[in-house]
Amino acid sequence: MIxxxxxxxxxxxxxxxxxxxxxxxxxxxxPTEEQPVEETPETSERxxxxxxxxxxxTMIPSPPDSSWPDAWLMPxxxxxxxxxxxxxxxxxxxxxxxxxxxxxxxxxLDPSSYTYPPLAVPWNPQDSPDPKLSQLRDERGxxxxxxxxxxxxxxxxxxxxVKSFFEEHIHDAEEIRYILGGSGYFDVRxxxxxxxxxxxxxxxxxxLPEGIYHRFTVDEGDSIHAMRLxxxxxxxxPFNRPCDEHESRKWYVKEFLEEKKEEAEG
Ligand SMILES: [Fe+2]
Numbered sequence: 001m002i003x004x005x006x007x008x009x010x011x012x013x014x015x016x017x018x019x020x021x022x023x024x025x026x027x028x029x030x031p032t033e034e035q036p037v038e039e040t041p042e043t044s045e046r047x048x049x050x051x052x053x054x055x056x057x058t059m060i061p062s063p064p065d066s067s068w069p070d071a072w073l074m075p076x077x078x079x080x081x082x083x084x085x086x087x088x089x090x091x092x093x094x095x096x097x098x099x100x101x102x103x104x105x106x107x108x109l110d111p112s113s114y115t116y117p118p119l120a121v122p123w124n125p126q127d128s129p130d131p132k133l134s135q136l137r138d139e140r141g142x143x144x145x146x147x148x149x150x151x152x153x154x155x156x157x158x159x160x161x162v163k164s165f166f167e168e169h170i171h172d173a174e175e176i177r178y179i180l181g182g183s184g185y186f187d188v189r190x191x192x193x194x195x196x197x198x199x200x201x202x203x204x205x206x207x208l209p210e211g212i213y214h215r216f217t218v219d220e221g222d223s224i225h226a227m228r229l230x231x232x233x234x235x236x237x238p239f240n241r242p243c244d245e246h247e248s249r250k251w252y253v254k255e256f257l258e259e260k261k262e263e264a265e266g
Contacts, residue, residue, distance in 0.1 A: 060136050063108045065096035069204055074187065074195035082166050082217045086197060094196045102188060102196075103209035103256045109133055110203055111180040118154065118225060121146040125229065133178070136205065142176065142229040150184075151223045165216045169238035172248040173230065175208040181225035182218075189213040191257055211252025213241055 071094035072087050079086045099106070114129040125145040128134045136142070152158040168189075177186075183201040188208060190196050199219070200206055208214055218224055228234075239246055244253075 059139060060107055060132055062106055067108065068096035068099065068106050069198050069200055069206070071095075071099060071196055071198045073190075074197050076194070082163075083220050083222070085199075085219075094190070094198075098190070099196070099198070101256070102190060103212060103252070104188065104198075105207040107132075107136060107205045108203050109136075109178065109205055111178070112202070116147055116180050116225070116227070118149045119147060121148065123147045123227065133205075137229070141231045143232060144230040144234050145227055146234075147180065147225070147227050149223075149225045150218055151182075162218055167238065168213055168215050168241040170211050170213055170241070170243060170246065170249055170252070171236070171238060172246070173210050173235060175210075175214070176205070176229040177207075178205040178227040178229065179203065179224065180227055182223040183221055184216060184218045184224045187215045187217075209252060209256065211246070211248035211250075212256075213249075 072085075073092040073094060074086045075088050096106075109130060109132050111130070117123070123145045125137045125142055128137060137145075149155070150158075150162070155161055177200070179200050179202055181202050183199065186198045186200060186206065186208065187195045188198065189212065198206070239248075243249055
């Protein structure tokens, strides 16, 4: 199974197809009893049961802003070494409020107190040994999970796969990653279409909203052990940029870019 695993979404090796209609999504993400039904936001035309990409409401508090992952702007030119930090000079920090304004949510848990397998595809989220993880699972409706390890010794064609994770893409669902060990970088585009690099480490649970342009890479440690969670049946398909006409991208722009821009101008 692991040979088609990718970190940024377990994007399988099949070429992206476009399941963008509500009807098609209904087939791939059937509702379950555990899956909360979210009301369609008034400001968008989202199908009714997609992930709660616009809220961080949960009984598990998000850490204070000072405890969010380090994040910074990357240089505008293409980076020659994707695993390097790639900071600007001088460094330009990206704050927790700025990350939240892009639709990113964050929590911190303690995986070191529990035992997780290096590889489990799938991994039953009902098997969670961590009460905090269980609570997040239940409150946010995460009904699927698996656990992977991206490391040269465990992932065939490691360097090739790592390069493939770095393709800029979106998904038509929220991307949820809980880092059980190791570290890596999620890069996301900000409102100015600049790359923001987010350094995720052990204990970080981060969500990227559907439709956000992003990519992933391991860092120079070359190792990350992560749990991937999903609401409903997992669909990892990446839609590589450009895909501005994709329903999820249009929703994201309307929800997080256009409206925020208007507020800033107002
Ligand atoms: Fe992804």
